[in-house]
Amino acid sequence: MSEKVFVSAEEVARKAGVSRSAVSRAFTPGASVSEKTRIKVMEAAEELGYHVNHLARGLMRNESGIVSLIVSDVATPYRSALLRELTQQLQAAGKVAMLINTDRSDGSVDLALRQAIRYRADASIILSGLPDKSIAQLCLRSGQRLVLINRDDDQPGPLRINLDDREAAGRVVTAFLRAGCTRLAFANSQAGTPSLMAREQGFVAAAKAQGLDVIVERHGSTGYEAGQIVAQRMLTRKERPDAVFCATDLLACGFMDAARHQFSLSIPEQLCIAGFDDIEQASWTSYHLTTFAQPVVTIAREAVTWLVEGWEDAPDGHALTLHADLVWRGSVRGG
Amino acid sequence: MSEKVFVSAEEVARKAGVSRSAVSRAFTPGASVSEKTRIKVMEAAEELGYHVNHLARGLMRNESGIVSLIVSDVATPYRSALLRELTQQLQAAGKVAMLINTDRSDGSVDLALRQAIRYRADASIILSGLPDKSIAQLCLRSGQRLVLINRDDDQPGPLRINLDDREAAGRVVTAFLRAGCTRLAFANSQAGTPSLMAREQGFVAAAKAQGLDVIVERHGSTGYEAGQIVAQRMLTRKERPDAVFCATDLLACGFMDAARHQFSLSIPEQLCIAGFDDIEQASWTSYHLTTFAQPVVTIAREAVTWLVEGWEDAPDGHALTLHADLVWRGSVRGG
DNA sequence: GCAGCATTTGCACACGCTTGCAAAAGCGGA
DNA sequence: TCCGCTTTTGCAAGCGTGTGCAAATGCTGC
Structure with a gap:
């Protein structure tokens, strides 16, 4: 490709009439430089358009400043919101985000982690998929920090951030009962993600505890269309449900649209x-x-502070269960 | 932080009983290595969990493999869709995406580009904001490629990808006229982005060419709420419009919801x-x-192929105007 | 002016990799 | 076996930076 000609510390040093180390120190907070030479260096640097080469710095310091975000379905509302928060807070903490998209194949979480290793990422945050144990171990052995968000894995080492999905599902059941509903249903995708399954199981269990059965339908991937299709299946049954908990807002939107426009049902009345x-x-x-609010800013905050500061009390990873607040709007009676 | 201990080529070389250079060559496609030693190296590498250090490689090769994406409002549907496509295609081209969020301050596009320079990014793709001329020039001088998407800037050097916003706006006018509408309006945000303004001006101009005035309202940032508010303003006028072109789908969604639920208008009848x-x-x-479809995959393809291959016929940047296809659905009569 | 001390500076090495260059090894034919 | 040729290998220099160490500089109080 084109030959890149970035200006180096050498040139700045020459221009400022100091040694190269002086330049390096001028750009290293807390290093021993006199204010006078620091100014000289900064002026020369500004004039020449010098910027510290973070590749080289990472090589020396053994700390690249890179944090990799491993994500699929980036364009999904929830994912992109989390992404926004994570990049923001990473930047505020002086890190930089490397975004790795795992939409394609299935083993690509492993590929993504390999990429993270190649760039000597200080840490990796995994929003989707689950890495192979061996490669995860390799990351940890290499001194990389690992965060699993909503992955609900049990291996020690990574920081694992999860929500109280089960318990939240229970709260939905009581809300539905209080609204006078009796025929409960759960709409899910076939993705089989731990958090999705936890919601399903929590819902079914809580209903059973009240002596109620639950109609469960799963279809396709976790999106709007899947919600529509599940709605068609559920609402053409002879025993039509009168309360549906959707594993995801996207599913819920699809479900509502189908219910209203294809079945002319009014929500929340019917x-x-x-x-x-x-x-x-x-x-x-x-x-x-x-719906339940994903505490995205808290999730991001916990992840980032752990990555940056580490935790003394849990040198070797940690599990964190955050609370999902119920946001009352109009799609459930009462409230 | 924690001491990182990645395995180096040195160790692999020792284990495989070859020289360090052999290891390096084994991982360099097209380098001169016998099949026999390549295998030996690969086995040793696999066993030790070795991965080429791309920081060091980038330092030597003067090509980091990093492409920075400079974005604000990442969580917005259009932006995130473009992001998905870009990361995907960059990865397919052997690059890796560095995501820089510029939500915070306004001068942060410059900060973002500085960050890109520090990491010696091979290129930067700017989806929002506009860099200061001087810093953009610095990037180009340093041999970095620059892509501006929907920024409509005129400085030479970067690849500039834009849509035919003006012309598209004209097509809307004819569609509205064919539907029998006579009181046209344009709903915009106050963002004042070049592409938004181009749509507005194109719409107003095309209407004027037909002898029609246009009610224009601008409010807030380009989102759902702004659409609602603009709707409230427009629909409480004595001369209520009967056809509205919204600068953005998000605005349109807000507008439609307000029109239906607050003003009980039916779309597209009224x-x-x-x-x-x-x-x-x-x-x-x-x-x-x-609505008009943003050709996200084409945009991404053009951007990435230009970054990777370069263009001989336009060594020094280029401007590209892509076509936005009109997607007919139910919110306009006729079609 | 000078000893005693704290601060600043420069040298040189290290980080992990690529690559030009020359030496070594392989190979085919006489 | 030996020569000429091609392929493979190892050596060493270099990429741009950080940092320990020793030398140099500045400052204070006599």
Whole structure:
């Protein structure tokens, strides 16, 4: 490709009439430099357009400043919101985010982690998929920090951030009962993600505890269309449910649209619906969906502070269970 | 932080009983190594969990493999869709994406580019904001490639990818006229982005060419709420518009919801609405919005191939105008 | 002016890799 | 076996930076 000609510390040193180490120290907070030479260096640097080469610095310091974010379905509302928060807070902490998209194949979480290792990322945050044990161990052995968000894995080492999905599902059941619903249903995708399954199982269990059975349907991937299709299946049954908990807001949106426009049901009068994630669309007037808020800023904060500061009390990873607040809107009666 | 101990080529060389150079060559496609030693090296590498240090490689090769994406409003449907496509295609081309979020301050595009320079990014793709001329020049002088997407800047050097916003706006006018509408309006945000303004001006101009005035309202940032507020303003006028072109699908969604639920208007019978971007929600049953599709995959493809291969015929940047296809749905009569 | 001390500076090595260059090894034919 | 040729290998220099160490400089109080 084109020959790159970045200006180096050498040139700045020459221009400022100091040694190269002086330049290096001028750009290293807390290093021993007199204010006078620091100024000289900074002026020369500014004039020449010098910027410290972080590749070289990372090589020396053994700390690249890079944190890799391993994500699939980046364009999804919840994922992109989390992404926004993570990049923001990483930057505020002086790190830089490397975004690795794992949409393609399935083993690509491993590929992504390999990429992270190649760039000597200080840490990797995994939002989707689950790495092979061996490669995860390799990361940890190499001194890389690992964060699993909503992955619900049990291997020690990484920081594992999860929500109280089960318990949240229980709260939905009581909300539905209080609304006078009796025929409960759970709409899920076939993704089989731990958090999705936890919501499903929590919902079914809590209903059973009240002596109620739950209609469960799973279809496709976790998106709007899947919600529509599940709705078609559920609402054509002879025993039509009167309260549906959707594993995800996207599913819920699809479900609501199908219920209203194909089956002319009014929500919440004839059908109560709850979702999970509190994506932006959930608050739109057309949906006004009662749902659980993902505490994205807390998630990001916990992840980033752990990465940056480390935790003394748990040198070897940690599990964190955050609370999902129920956001009452109009799709469930009562509230 | 924790001491990182990645395995180096040295160790692999020792284990495989070859020289360090042999290891390096084994991992360099097209380098001169016998198949026999390549195998030996690969086995040793696999066993030790060796991965080439791309920081060091980038230092030597003067090519980091990093491409920085400079974005604000990452969580927005259109932006995140473009992001998905870009990361995907960059990875397919052997590059890796560095995501820099510029939500915070306004001068932060410059800060972002500085960050890109520090990491010796091979290129930077700017999705939002506009860099200061001087810093952009610095990038180019340093041999960095620059892509501006929908920024509509005129400085030479970067690749500039834009849509035919003006012309698209003209097509909306004819569509509205064909639907029998006579009182046209344009809903915009106050962002004042070049592409948004181009749509507005194109719409106003095309209407004027037909002898029609246009009601223009601008409010806030380019989102759902702004759409609602603009709707409230427009629909409480004595001369209520019967066709509204929204600068953005998000604005359109807000506008539609306000029109339906606050003003009980039916779309498209009493009010025609068109948007721009073709975000996922535009296809949802509740909106079914007639809109222009951003050719995200084409945009990404053009950007990435230019970055990777360069263009001989235009060594020094280029401007590209892509076509936005009109997607007919139900929010405009006729079609 | 000078001893005693704290601060600043420069040298030189290290980080892990690529690559030009020359030496070594392989190979085919006489 | 030996020569000429091609392929493979190892050596060493270099990429741009950080940092320990010793030398140099500055400052204070006599």
